[in-house]
Every structure is written in C-alpha cells, then in structure tokens.
Amino acid sequence: MTQPDYNLDQHQIIVPPGEIALETKDVNVFYGKKQATFDTSLAFPRFKISALIGASGSGKSTFLRCLNRMNDGVATVTGAIMYRDVNINQKKLNVYVLRKNIGMVFQHPNPFAKTIRENIQFALKKHGVKDQTVLDQRVEQSLRAAALWDEVKDKLDTSALELSGGQAQRLCIARSIAMQPDILLLDEPASALDPISTAKIEETLLELKQKYTIIIVTHNMQQAARVSDYTAFFHLGHVMEYKKTADIFTRPQVKATEDYISGNFG
Amino acid sequence: MNEIKEKLLKPSKETHQDQIGHLISLVCIGFIGILVVAILFFITTKGLATFTTNHVSVIDFFAKSDWSPSQKGPNGKPEVGALAMIVTSFAVTLLSAILATPFAIAMALFMTEIAPKRGQKILQPVIELLVGIPSVVYGFIGLMVLIPMVRTVFGGTGSGILPATIVLFVMVLPTITSMSVDALKAVPRDYRSAALSLGATRWQMMYKVVLRAATPGILTAMIFGMARAFGEALAVQMVIGNAVLMPTSLTSPTATLTSQLTTQMGNTIMGTLPNNALWTLALVLLVMSLVFNVIVKLIGKRSAFKK
Numbered sequence: 001m002t003q004p005d006y007n008l009d010q011h012q013i014i015v016p017p018g019e020i021a022l023e024t025k026d027v028n029v030f031y032g033k034k035q036a037t038f039d040t041s042l043a044f045p046r047f048k049i050s051a052l053i054g055a056s057g058s059g060k061s062t063f064l065r066c067l068n069r070m071n072d073g074v075a076t077v078t079g080a081i082m083y084r085d086v087n088i089n090q091k092k093l094n095v096y097v098l099r100k101n102i103g104m105v106f107q108h109p110n111p112f113a114k115t116i117r118e119n120i121q122f123a124l125k126k127h128g129v130k131d132q133t134v135l136d137q138r139v140e141q142s143l144r145a146a147a148l149w150d151e152v153k154d155k156l157d158t159s160a161l162e163l164s165g166g167q168a169q170r171l172c173i174a175r176s177i178a179m180q181p182d183i184l185l186l187d188e189p190a191s192a193l194d195p196i197s198t199a200k201i202e203e204t205l206l207e208l209k210q211k212y213t214i215i216i217v218t219h220n221m222q223q224a225a226r227v228s229d230y231t232a233f234f235h236l237g238h239v240m241e242y243k244k245t246a247d248i249f250t251r252p253q254v255k256a257t258e259d260y261i262s263g264n265f266g
Numbered sequence: 267m268n269e270i271k272e273k274l275l276k277p278s279k280e281t282h283q284d285q286i287g288h289l290i291s292l293v294c295i296g297f298i299g300i301l302v303v304a305i306l307f308f309i310t311t312k313g314l315a316t317f318t319t320n321h322v323s324v325i326d327f328f329a330k331s332d333w334s335p336s337q338k339g340p341n342g343k344p345e346v347g348a349l350a351m352i353v354t355s356f357a358v359t360l361l362s363a364i365l366a367t368p369f370a371i372a373m374a375l376f377m378t379e380i381a382p383k384r385g386q387k388i389l390q391p392v393i394e395l396l397v398g399i400p401s402v403v404y405g406f407i408g409l410m411v412l413i414p415m416v417r418t419v420f421g422g423t424g425s426g427i428l429p430a431t432i433v434l435f436v437m438v439l440p441t442i443t444s445m446s447v448d449a450l451k452a453v454p455r456d457y458r459s460a461a462l463s464l465g466a467t468r469w470q471m472m473y474k475v476v477l478r479a480a481t482p483g484i485l486t487a488m489i490f491g492m493a494r495a496f497g498e499a500l501a502v503q504m505v506i507g508n509a510v511l512m513p514t515s516l517t518s519p520t521a522t523l524t525s526q527l528t529t530q531m532g533n534t535i536m537g538t539l540p541n542n543a544l545w546t547l548a549l550v551l552l553v554m555s556l557v558f559n560v561i562v563k564l565i566g567k568r569s570a571f572k573k
Contacts (some may be wrong), residue, residue, distance in 0.1 A: 086274045096280040097273045 006235065006256040012149065013023065013041065013242040016230055021183055021213040022067060022102075027079035027089070029071065031138065036062045036075065037237045044230075045184075049205060049214040051224035054234030055260070060217045067215065068102040068109070068185060069095045070177050083183075091138075103176030105126040109168035111160035111175070116152055119160045119171060120178045127179070138178045139227050145211075146174035147204045156261040166197020170204060184208065186216040205245060221261060225249050233257045248263050274458070281541020301482050306552070310531040313549025316542040322346045327546065333510040333526075335543040346543050348523070350512040354549065355522040357427050357513065358502065359495040362434035364377035367488055369549075371477070374446035374484075379472050396440040404503030408433040412518035413505060420517045425507035433501050445490055450476060482565045493558040497551065523547045 023043040029036045037059040045048045052060040066081060067070045069088065072095065081089045088098055100123075110193055111119050120139045129135060139156065143149040148170040152163070160171055169189055174182060186205075190198040205214060205227050218224050224231050225245060232242040233256070243258040252258040282363030316322050316427075322344075330347025331516050332339065339345040373393075377385030407571050408429050461471040477484070509520025527547055534541035 086271050089273065092275065092277075094274055094276060094281055095277055097270075101270065151565050181485065246443070 006240070006254075008236065008238045008240075010055075010254060011238065011240045012253050013154055013232075014244075015043050016045040016200055016244075019046040020044065020213070021083075023082045024063075024123065025080040025082065025201060027058070027063065027066055027077060027081060029066060030076040030078075031074075033148075035237065037234075040239055042212060042239060042242055048208055048212070048215050048229040049209050049216060049227050050232065052215065052217045052232050052234060053219075053224050053260075055223060059234075059237040060234040061240055064185050064187055064215065064217050065104075066163040066232035067183075068099050068104055069093070070104060101181050102183045102185060103181040104185040105169070105172050105176055105187065105189050105237040108192050109163075109165055109172055111163065111168050111171050113159065113161055115154040115157045116163070116171060117158050120175050123158075123175070123179055142174040142178035143171075145204075145208060146170045146179055147200060147207070148174055164197070166193045166200060168200060169193060169197070171266070173201070173204060173208075177212065181212065186214065188217050188219060191219055194228045198223070206241050221249075233260060235260070250257070271477045299536060307554050309545065309549055312545035313552075314546075316346065316539065316546045320346075320539045320542055322539075322543075327347070328352070331510075331512045334387060334552055335540040337412055340408075344539055346546075348547060348550070350510055351521050351523045351526055351547065352519045354506070354513055355496060355524070357566065358434055358506075358522060361427070361431040361494050362438055363433045363442070363488055363492045363493045365431065366491060367484075370446050370487070370491075371444035371484065373443045373473060374450050375477075377443075377447050378450040379476065393440040393443055396436065397444075401437065401498060401501040402504075404433050404437055405501035407500060408505040416517055422517050423507060423519055424517065425505055425519050426515070426517040427506070427513055429505040430502045430522070431516075433505055434495045434498060437498060437501065438495050441494050442487045443485030446480070446484050449480040449487060453479045478520040485565050486562050489562050493555055496558070497524060498553055499528045503528050507573045518544050523551055527551075554564065 015066045020043045023041075024237070025041050028038060033260045034157055040059075042061055043048075048220050052064060054060045061073065062071070064247060065074075066077045068091070071077050078090055079089065080087045082183055083098070086093070095156070112122060114122065117139055118231075124135060124138060143152065148167060152169060152171075160168065163171060168254040169192075173184075173186075173189070183186060193201065203222065205216070208214060209229075216224075216228065230243065230244045231245040232250075233240050233248065233254075235256045243253045248257065249261060258264075316327070317324055319371045327346055327348055329349055330345065330351035333350065333354075335346050337344060373389060376390050381555055410430055412429040413424035413425075416422075416426075416429050420428070457475050457479055458471055461475040462468075466474070503525035504524050506521055508521050508525055509519040510521045510526060511519065513520040527544055530540070530544055534544060565570040566568045
C-alpha cells in the first residue's frame with residue numbers, strides 16, 4: 001500500500017478547556033540536521049490522560065522526551081514548553097527539579113538490579129528523604145497506586161529482576177509516582193506486555209489520573225481509545241489532529257487521521 | 267505553585283555538583299591532553315632532526331639498509347638506513363599475528379560457543395596468566411630454549427625472525443583471544459537462535475553466522491595484537507640477534523626498530539646524529555601505532571551492530 005501525500009499544513013488542533021498542566025509552543029526537534037518534529041503546539045489538560053498516536057518514526061516519542069528534557073544531549077529542541085508559567089526549554093532550568101515533577105516510564109520495563117523496596121526508595125533517598133517511616137509509607141502508597149501492592153507486599157526485599165514483565169512495568173510506574181510528580185510521561189508502556197498485563201496497566205492509569213496528569217505515547221489505537229481523554233495524531237513529525245478522544249476516533253476531520261485510524265495506511 | 271516555579275529556575279546542590287564534576291573532568295582531560303601533545307611534539311621534533319639538522323635524506327632512511335650513524339661510511343657520511351629494521355619489525359609482527367589468530371579464534375569459540383562453563387573456568391585463568399608473565403621472562407625462555415632448538419634444527423646462530431615470531435606468538439595470543447571472546451560475546455543471542463531455528467548445524471551457526479558477525483571485532487583484536495607485537499622490545503631483543511642486517515632467512519640475525527632502540531639508547535649522546543637517528547626510529551614506531559589506531563577506528567565504523 002503506498003502512502004498518499006497528505007497536506008501537512010491542513011490540521012485541526014484544539015485547546016482543551018480547563019486547567020492546562022503543560023503546554024508546548026512551536027516545538028521543533030532536530031537530530032543533527034534532520035528535523036524530527038515540526039512546530040508542535042499542544043496543550044495538555046490537568047488530571048486528564050492525553051494520548052499521542054501515530055506510526056513509527058512519526059516523532060511522537062521524540063516529542064514526549066522533550067517534555068522532561070530527556071532529549072538533552074541527544075537532540076536540539078527549539079520552541080517553548082510552558083510548565084507552571086516557566087519555560088522549561090531553557091538552559092538555566094534546573095532539570096533535576098523538573099524531572100522530579102515530571103516523571104517518565106519507558107517502553108521496556110527497566111527496574112534497577114536492586115530489591116523492589118530499594119527500586120522505589122532510590123530516587124527518594126537521592127532527593128533527600130531520610131525519614132524511614134516516610135520512605136516505608138511511600139513504598140506502600142506508590143505500589144498500591146500502581147496496583148502492585150497485593151502481588152509483592154510479601155517479597156519487597158527480593159530482587160526486582162524476578163518480577164514478570166507486567167509487574168516490572170508497574171514497578172517502574174510505582175517508582176515514578178513515589179516521587180509524587182505532577183505529570184507522568186509514558187512511552188509505549190504496554191507495548192512489550194501481554195494483554196492481561198496491559199489491561200492492568202490501563203486500569204492503573206485510569207486510577208492515577210485522579211491525581212496526576214498523564215501523557216502517553218502508544219502504538220495501540222484501541223488503547224488510546226480506551227484510556228485517554230484527548231488524542232493527538234502525529235504524522236511525519238506534524239500534529240495533524242488533536243481533540244477529544246471520542247471525537248477523533250468517531251469523527252476524524254483530517255484525511256490522514258481518518259486513514260490511520262481506519263487502518264488504510266501504515 | 268510559586269515555590270516550584272522558583273525551584274525550577276534556581277540552581278541547587280545537584281546542579282553545583284554537576285558544575286564541579288564538569289570542572290574536575292575538564293582539568294584532568296586538559297592535563298592528559300597537554301601531556302599527549304607534549305610527547306608527540308617532543309618525539310616529532312627530535313625524530314625529524316635527523317633530516318633537518320643532520321641532513322640525512324628521507325629516501326635513504328627508508329630505502330637503505332646500512333645502519334652506522336656513529337661512523338663515517340664509504341661516501342664520507344654516516345649511513346642511516348633503517349629499511350632492515352622496518353622490514354624485520356613488520357615481518358615478526360605479521361607472522362606472529364597470522365600464526366596466533368587461528369589459535370585465538372579457536373580458543374575464543376571454545377570459550378563462548380562450545381564449552382562456556384569449562385572455558386571460563388580453565389581457559390580464562392590461563393589467558394590471564396599468559397598476560398601476567400613479564401616480557402623479560404618470555405625473552406629468557408626464548409634465549410635459553412628456543413635459540414638452541416633453532417640452532418640445532420636450522421643451523422646458524424639460532425637467533426632471528428623465527429624465534430622472535432614464536433615468542434611474540436605466545437605474547438599476543440592472550441590479547442587476541444580475550445578480545446575475540448569479547449567480540450563473540452557481543453553477537454546477539456538472537457543470531458544464534460535464528461540460525462539454529464533454520465536448521466543450521468552448530469558448526470554452520472558458528473562459522474557462517476557468529477564468526478561473520480564478529481569479524482570486525484576479531485580484526486580489531488588482530489590489530490591490537492599486532493600493535494603489541496610491533497611495540498614489544500625486550501623479549502624480541504633477546505632472541506632477534508641484534509645485528510642491523512637485512513634478514514636473508516627466518517634464522518638470520520637481524521634487528522627490529524624496538525630492539526635497536528633498547529640496545530643503543532644508552533650508547534648515544536643527546537643532540538648527536540646517532541641519538542637523533544634513534545629518535546627517528548621512535549617516531550616511526552609512534553606513527554605506526556597511530557596507523558594501527560586509525561585502522562581499528564575504521565574497522566569499528568563498519569561493525570555490523572552497535573555494541
């Protein structure tokens with residue numbers, strides 16, 4: 001199937017109502033001379049799940065990694081990313097404070113080769129939490145929030161490497177939320193997992209959005225439809241459409257989105 | 267809300283640590299950088315003095331094999347022709363690397379593919395032991411055992427390229443083996459599964475898939491082995507014969523660049539032609555090690571998969 005040339009300037013991007021947790025303005029990402037995303041301007045509402053969908057290489061993961069400065073030293077990012085009235089895409093920004101507030105979970109579960117308890121306490125200790133009762137509380141809270149507590153509460157001091165893929169990924173989510181961040185970025189968190197683990201992760205996300213703003217990159221359109229409130233469709237580095245998930249999946253207005261959702265290209 | 271805003275823009279303990287760490291590494295790198303440049307500069311100026319101050323012809327240096335920088339030759343000038351040493355250096359290097367590589371690959375395959383457990387247990391310590399033996403001991407064994415043997419079998423003095431090659435073979439073997447092991451280990455496990463799942467025999471899997479994928483790494487191992495052989499001075503000096511003559515056979519006494527340096531460096535006076543000529547030999551060695559490095563870099567670029 002050959003891919004038709006879509007008009008990349010024809011797009012529909014809304015600004016969601018309510019409080020905005022994070023907003024990007026004309027973000028361009030360059031790998032050397034190659035431009036990966038083009039003038040991405042999106043506003044992510046607070047306490048909602050926003051999904052970024054699109055084919056491989058469409059720039060969605062690249063864009064996600066800008067949001068907590070994980071592209072530092074990897075790619076050049078221009079434009080403004082506003083978080084709490086601060087442009088976080090500036091040199092003098094304290095990235096350590098930023099990443100404490102904007103956590104990230106990656107595609108492949110990447111627990112440290114430490115015990116489950118140490119995995120969760122690692123970052124807390126590095127950020128100066130010393131009180132043992134607080135540390136223990138956070139371990140339980142975050143494991144409960146990630147829906148993992150019941151499965152691991154009796155083996156907190158065994159190696160995290162013994163967990164199954166789905167459990168390890170939920171541990172990584174727990175590890176991120178133990179820092180009590182504002183925003184959670186997830187880069188295809190379920191793509192390496194089986195359907196049951198995926199379902200559990202999705203349940204977890206729906207729970208978490210009471211307290212956190214979530215931005216998730218996913219290959220899986222059903223997943224985007226199931227969990228997200230807003231969806232952005234990326235095509236060749238351009239956002240073609242961004243609106244309520246229900247609208248984008250039932251009434252896509254842009255030809256590229258429609259074709260992608262109905263499986264006519266890929 | 268404003269608290270976070272302030273924190274985001276203010277430097278913290280972590281950012282200070284970053285800056286201090288950055289500074290410390292810059293100072294260390296700067297120091298090493300200056301050191302390297304100083305060494306390069308020193309050897310280059312000293313080495314080129316033979317051609318600039320002593321007016322020895324560059325062509326004569328590389329094309330003639332008469333070496334007597336301290337005496338006037340038949341044409342009224344000291345003779346500074348390094349060809350014999352260059353040829354011998356390359357000969358022992360290439361021969362020992364060619365001889366050692368098949369053994370090294372066999373050992374590496376045994377350790378990674380055939381019997382990883384036994385390989386790790388027995389061969390790994392053996393290799394480490396071979397690395398740990400000082401070169402003077404290798405040279406001593408060469409002098410006491412190899413030379414009499416070569417003398418009995420081939421006649422002559424017994425010293426020359428052949429015993430030097432054998433000594434270097436043992437010395438570069440562990441280098442090439444351990445680096446080949448690393449290269450084979452870096453081949454993804456999936457490659458092996460893929461080959462076996464297609465019905466390949468274990469030998470076909472090793473020979474056609476794993477070894478092919480590891481070829482750049484094994485070539486790199488060879489080059490490192492050659493670099494070691496090229497630079498080895500002491501052990502070679504003890505068995506090569508130390509006569510600056512063009513080798514006529516594998517058992518005729520001759521000299522390498524390094525052996526000539528070690529034997530002569532105490533006998534010359536700084537600033538004179540004999541001394542400058544030795545610096546020129548050092549410069550040739552330096553340039554060759556740079557060449558080896560460049561080759562390794564080029565091979566690395568062509569590597570089939572990222573490590």
